[in-house]
Amino acid sequence: MGIQISNDSHEVLFREDDLFPMDKLRSPSLIEETQQLERDFGEASFREMFFDGYHIAMGSAQIYQNLHIESTENINAVSLMFLIHGQIDTDMETAGKRRFSSLEHNLIYNPFETENASVIKQNNMEMVALNFSTERFLDLAANNGRVLDGLANKVAVGKAIMLNKNSNQPITTRMLAILDDVKKCEFRGGLKKLYLQSKVLELLALQCEQYERGTELHSTVSKTDKEKIYHARDILLMRMQEPPSLQELSRLTGLNEFKLKNGFKQVFDNTVYGYLNDHRMEHARKLVLEKSVSLTDIADTYGFSSIQHFSTAFKKKFGVSPVKMR
DSSP states (O other): OEEEEEOTTOOEEEEEEOOSOHHHHTOSSOEEEEEEEEETTEEEEEEEEEETTEEEEEEEEEEOSOEEEEEOOOOOEEEEEEEEESEEEEEETTTEEEEEETTEEEEEEOOSSOEEEEEOSEEEEEEEEEEEEHHHHHHHHTTSOHHHHHHHHHHHTTOOEESSSSSOEEOOHHHHHHHHHHHTOOOOHHHHHHHHHHHHHHHHHHHHHHHHHHHHHTOOOOHHHHHHHHHHHHHHHHTSSSOOOHHHHHHHHTOOHHHHHHHHHHHHSSOHHHHHHHHHHHHHHHHHHHOOSOHHHHHHHTTOSSHHHHHHHHHHHHSSOHHHHO
């Protein structure tokens, strides 16, 4: 059992067995590992952490050619998958096919051994996977709300699940901030375990809350319009420093302004420019914490007219000035 990677010509490029040691997943103490993979077909680097039925995997990759990945390893875990950047096509037994694109997430449980995925040639693919042993997930889900109860009932009988069967959900700025906290955690030992556990559980709660809120809204956004709204989101993020007007965004996406504003609110639970501002501030927060860029340069990079304007917006968003956060 393990993983096999091949190309479009069905040539096997890589094979490895026993990638997911269950004994590490059950370890009462924190186990941390880092790995680098350099091959003709691509490069990847990733970090893993195992403890008490939790597994956190974070990685990035450069893919030099189209790849097909076949996994025949039954890890028997419930997975929270967050694709920060890139594209992955998955094909899981009973759960079917699903494409993950940048800034999308879902919760998945595949009790069967066979799982396939395809990745196209791409740069800077980045993802985070948070896995629970089935025992840990069932323990956490017990009596914790309708969504988790429903998922737990299926996991308990070995039935494949996907939190949102129709489409992946958008990663919110709050989720991005928590994922960044996980990556940059500076605690050690038992305190690190406690901190990481709290962040993983917060992400699980946010996933379920987002899904529950979405089902209650009974969204009327069509599949075609939703694709255009995601395109609008991508344009906003690519042009974060000089964002388009609503009129221009409407023209670029082929949606009238009413559909754009209302659809955006339904899909992302935020206004167009509220969403943009959240992302600008989150990117700015990362730079503030890194301390390698001056506050003046950060303000300029993200389109603030002055450092005073930036400081005011930052404090309004995070409750503390950028100077004090540093």
